[in-house]
Amino acid sequence: YMGMDLMNPPTVEGWHTGREWIDSGTLVERINYAGDLLGNTELPGVKAMVNRLMNQGKTLSPEVFVDGCLDLIGPITVDEGTRNELVAHAQRSGDLRHGSSAEETEFTRRTGEMFQMIAATAEFQFE
Structure with missing residues (x-):
């Protein structure tokens, strides 16, 4: 829905496009909407x-994991600072493995979480 009623544009010009229509409220709506979808594994x-990411190997380093998530969502390119923050978050839990059922469950959970984090980045929302 995102506040845009079908066949009822806000002005005779229609809906604004690009960054001009984004305010704090619509940005939060966009982040929540994307996060809800991408986080639902x-x-x-x-x-x-998630399965395509698992196919990249039995063990993924945080760097490979983040790059794989960025590629699957977009592909999307984020600036170095954003990528470093995403990698730092992934490093807190170490490498990702999916050899056992428990590891596969954790891999899936962490992937959904990373997708949500990427959805909250400026690069995802504005580019």
Whole structure:
């Protein structure tokens, strides 16, 4: 929904496009909407992205994990500072493995969480 009623534009010009229509309220809505979808690892599309990430190897370093998530979501390019923060977050829990059922569950959880974090970045929202 995102506050845009179908067939009811706010002015005769129609809806604003680009950055001009984004304020703090719509930005929070956009982040929450994207985060809810990308973080739901039960959705078939998200599950397929998690599986593609698992296919990159039995063990993924935080750097490979973040780069893989960025590629699957976009591909999206983030600035160095954003990437460093995403990698630092991933490093807190170490390498990702999916050899056992418990590891696969944790891999899936962490991937959904990383997708949500990427959805909250300025690069995802504005580019």
